[in-house]
Amino acid sequence: MTTLLALLANFVAGALTWTFLEWLLHGQLFHTRKLRNSFAKEHALHHADPTHMVGWPRKLLGVAFVIGVGVAVLRLALGDFEAATAFPVGLGLMYVVYESVHRIIHMKAPRTAYGRWLRLQHVQHHFHTPRRNFGVTSTVWDHVFGTYVPFTTPLAVPRRLAMPWLLDPETGELADAYVDDYVLVRRTRDVPESAVPA
Ligand SMILES: [Zn+2]
Ligand SMILES: [Zn+2]
Numbered sequence: 518m519t520t521l522l523a524l525l526a527n528f529v530a531g532a533l534t535w536t537f538l539e540w541l542l543h544g545q546l547f548h549t550r551k552l553r554n555s556f557a558k559e560h561a562l563h564h565a566d567p568t569h570m571v572g573w574p575r576k577l578l579g580v581a582f583v584i585g586v587g588v589a590v591l592r593l594a595l596g597d598f599e600a601a602t603a604f605p606v607g608l609g610l611m612y613v614v615y616e617s618v619h620r621i622i623h624m625k626a627p628r629t630a631y632g633r634w635l636r637l638q639h640v641q642h643h644f645h646t647p648r649r650n651f652g653v654t655s656t657v658w659d660h661v662f663g664t665y666v667p668f669t670t671p672l673a674v675p676r677r678l679a680m681p682w683l684l685d686p687e688t689g690e691l692a693d694a695y696v697d698d699y700v701l702v703r704r705t706r707d708v709p710e711s712a713v714p715a
Contacts, residue, residue, distance in 0.1 A: 524603040531607025538608075539615050540658035543651040567623050567643060567678055576616055584609040611654075619653050626682035626694075636680075637698060641668040644675065671700040 547560035562569045587605030588598075595601050618635070627633040635653075642650040649666045652659045659665035674683065679701060685692040691701050 524599060527600065527603035528607035531604040531609075532611035534604075535608045535611035535615065536652070536655055537658055539612075539653060540651045540662070540664075543653070544648075544664060548648060548651070564643060564647065567680065570620060570623075573616075577613075580609045580612050615654050622653070623680055624682070633698065637668050637670065637672060640672050640674060640680075640699070641666065644673065644678070670698050671696070672698065673702045674699050676701045676703060 542556070543560075546554060546556050549557060559571060584605045587608070588601050591601035591604065592598055619639075621632075622636050622639050627636055638650060638656060639653055645668070646666045649664045650656070650659055651664060656665050674680075679691075683691060683695055683699060683701075691699060
């Protein structure tokens, strides 16, 4: 019988492992120049149009499959269903948190200083450092592996790729609330690096 504390530790370990996978998959699979893969193609579409996101049904089916395989393998290795469940479920739930945070960053205006910082961090990745700043829910692994580049405000955002919440609905210009954080530019080449992966 697994203790509650051990289950909790495994659950947290699973969630922390996802934060590392988030950095690893984004940097080494989605933005790789070497390996042509469907994830990289899909991610290139997201950079070309930041509102483009794969729908929840496909994402949830994928994560359910990964959790199911993880539980089955650990069940065989550990012989205990409860112990086998905590780690994959922690990992899978943190993945769902990542997906939710990523969508909210693009589609909803910030309400807190932390939300504002999270958006600046990800906008920096999209339009300035597409080969750096891979963490979405945190910058921890970017710091660990030297891929963290601090942003300086105001950050340039191509007008046609601007997040909907950045724009004043009446004028279509940058909303007053964000003039300290962002500046709209005409073309992608007006920003220092191409946002579209090669
Ligand atoms: Zn994004
Ligand atoms: Zn990216």
